[in-house]
Amino acid sequence: MQNKKRILTGDRPTGQLHLGHYVGTLKNRVRLQDEYDCFFIIADLQVFTDHLKNYDSIESNVFEVMCDYLGVGLKPENTFFVQSQVPELAELAMYFSFLVTLARLQRNPTVKDEAKTYGATSIIYGFLGYPISQAADILAFKADLIPVGQDQLPHIEQTREIVRSFNQVFGKEIFVLPEPLVGEVPILVGTDGTNKMSKSLDNYVAFAHSSEKTERRILNMVTDCKRAYRKDPGHPNECFVFKYWSIFAPTDTPIVRQECETAVRGCKECKAQLARKLNEHLAEIRERRRHYVSQPDLVWDILSTGTKQARMVAGETLTEVREAMKISFPKLGASKGGR
Numbered sequence: 659m660q661n662k663k664r665i666l667t668g669d670r671p672t673g674q675l676h677l678g679h680y681v682g683t684l685k686n687r688v689r690l691q692d693e694y695d696c697f698f699i700i701a702d703l704q705v706f707t708d709h710l711k712n713y714d715s716i717e718s719n720v721f722e723v724m725c726d727y728l729g730v731g732l733k734p735e736n737t738f739f740v741q742s743q744v745p746e747l748a749e750l751a752m753y754f755s756f757l758v759t760l761a762r763l764q765r766n767p768t769v770k771d772e773a774k775t776y777g778a779t780s781i782i783y784g785f786l787g788y789p790i791s792q793a794a795d796i797l798a799f800k801a802d803l804i805p806v807g808q809d810q811l812p813h814i815e816q817t818r819e820i821v822r823s824f825n826q827v828f829g830k831e832i833f834v835l836p837e838p839l840v841g842e843v844p845i846l847v848g849t850d851g852t853n854k855m856s857k858s859l860d861n862y863v864a865f866a867h868s869s870e871k872t873e874r875r876i877l878n879m880v881t882d883c884k885r886a887y888r889k890d891p892g893h894p895n896e897c898f899v900f901k902y903w904s905i906f907a908p909t910d911t912p913i914v915r916q917e918c919e920t921a922v923r924g925c926k927e928c929k930a931q932l933a934r935k936l937n938e939h940l941a942e943i944r945e946r947r948r949h950y951v952s953q954p955d956l957v958w959d960i961l962s963t964g965t966k967q968a969r970m971v972a973g974e975t976l977t978e979v980r981e982a983m984k985i986s987f988p989k990l991g992a993s994k995g996g997r
């Protein structure tokens with residue numbers, strides 16, 4: 659474990675995870691977990707940056723996300739933790755806030771987008787300061803690598819700037835300079851065939867859904883709009899159902915394409931077959947998920963162990979930080995880790 663590079667990644671607990679998360683990140687995490695020392699943050703405090711909505715269900719959503727994580731095959735031995743339960747992160751974010759100018763935060767593309775959409779006066783301090791909080795989440799654990807898509811590179815750059823500023827101001831090189839682990843983050847279009855798969859748009863297939871519900875959602879998918887009649891040849895490249903085939907059953911795509919283009923296959927049977935494939939694909943994940951859902955104490959124990967581990971690591975980092983900042987106050991007995 660000690661020789662492995664450390665990765666930090668995670669999700670907001672906004673509800674059950676779905677196929678969009680699987681294609682975008684979860685599959686990749688399952689692949690990375692044996693090679694790296696993985697810290698998975700369930701970033702509950704980030705929920706509050708979103709106009710103070712949807713916070714009633716944070717605890718149940720944390721449980722759902724954990725069951726999804728374990729269901730897709732992330733191993734319980736990884737370090738899973740809840741952001742708010744590691745108060746060292748908030749403390750570190752406070753210290754980092756002294757190193758970042760307001761102008762720098764306002765240059766963040768996400769902040770610019772928010773200002774454009776809702777007006778600059780709607781932006782709360784917590785949203786503006788979110789990259790600082792994210793830097794604390796990363797640096798507290800001295801994570802070497804952060805899996806990100808291209809659009810998140812500015813956040814990692816902000817974190818790296820904080821490291822450089824800290825070193826320069828306090829003269830101590832405590833932090834690892836994190837590197838982005840840039841990968842393509844594929845975006846899965848939802849079952850409406852128009853928007854990114856998302857819970858809020860109700861165009862998703864969750865791990866928690868039953869086979870029957872999955873089938874209903876797939877059967878309702880819009881297909882090639884140029885194919886008016888069953889006897890018409892289809893255009894797989896213009897059909898989202900075909901896109902799903904290529905993601906979830908790639909070896910079947912040549913035959914699906916051929917049968918579609920020659921009108922041997924009808925859309926209804928094509929979707930029914932896809933639903934069966936998808937359900938087969940998800941069967942193992944769903945079974946594992948059900949196992950954890952039926953054992954909530956076990957799930958909370960895994961999270962509790964991970965959160966304790968995260969507090970210990972973050973506490974050690976904070977001890978170094980306070981010493982560097984000359985605020986460790988050993989005579990007050992407050993120098994060790996968390997308070």
Ligand code: SF4
Binds near residue numbers: 881
């Ligand atoms: S047969 Fe399948 S791939 Fe072809 S248009 Fe219909 S749903 Fe799409």
